[in-house]
Amino acid sequence: MKINIFVLLIISTLSLEPYAAECDQIIEGNDALQFNSKAMTVSAGCETITVTLKHTGQLPANIMGHNWVLTKSSDFMPVAQAGGGAGLENDYVPQNDSRVIAYSKIIGGGETTTVSFSTADLSKSESYTFFCSFPGHYAIMQGSLSVID
Ligand code: ZN
Numbered sequence: 001m002k003i004n005i006f007v008l009l010i011i012s013t014l015s016l017e018p019y020a021a022e023c024d025q026i027i028e029g030n031d032a033l034q035f036n037s038k039a040m041t042v043s044a045g046c047e048t049i050t051v052t053l054k055h056t057g058q059l060p061a062n063i064m065g066h067n068w069v070l071t072k073s074s075d076f077m078p079v080a081q082a083g084g085g086a087g088l089e090n091d092y093v094p095q096n097d098s099r100v101i102a103y104s105k106i107i108g109g110g111e112t113t114t115v116s117f118s119t120a121d122l123s124k125s126e127s128y129t130f131f132c133s134f135p136g137h138y139a140i141m142q143g144s145l146s147v148i149d
Pocket of ligand 1: 064066134
């Protein structure tokens with residue numbers, strides 16, 4: 001009887017650990033200017049978040065490039081607009097800009113890239129926006145990122 005209770009405790013402890021998957025996020029972009037997710041949730045319990053971006057389309061990066069950029073929602077518009085002028089060689093991201101929390105390189109169809117960033121500077125009370133900074137894409141290719149325990 002004691003053994004059975006012990007086993008049950010172990011099982012319930014394991015099921016209370018929902019964070020593992022949230023440390024590694026996968027998102028897809030396609031040739032139709034779409035991410036396959038409009039909302040991402042990450043856990044502050046993760047020291048590092050790794051986002052894998054897959055471009056499931058076929059068009060090359062200079063035509064239909066996608067990246068994954070994270071800012072506070074209040075910084076999203078100005079950073080996205082500044083990114084357009086940064087050029088493909090800078091992944092359409094303003095360089096050395098502290099408003100940019102994380103960004104991946106621009107990829108074309110069939111390619112995959114990853115970006116990792118620390119959760120240390122993220123706040124549960126802050127609203128974050130992820131987007132593609134390729135010129136013109138951010139209007140559609142954007143979503144919210146929220147931080148939970
Ligand atoms: Zn894009």
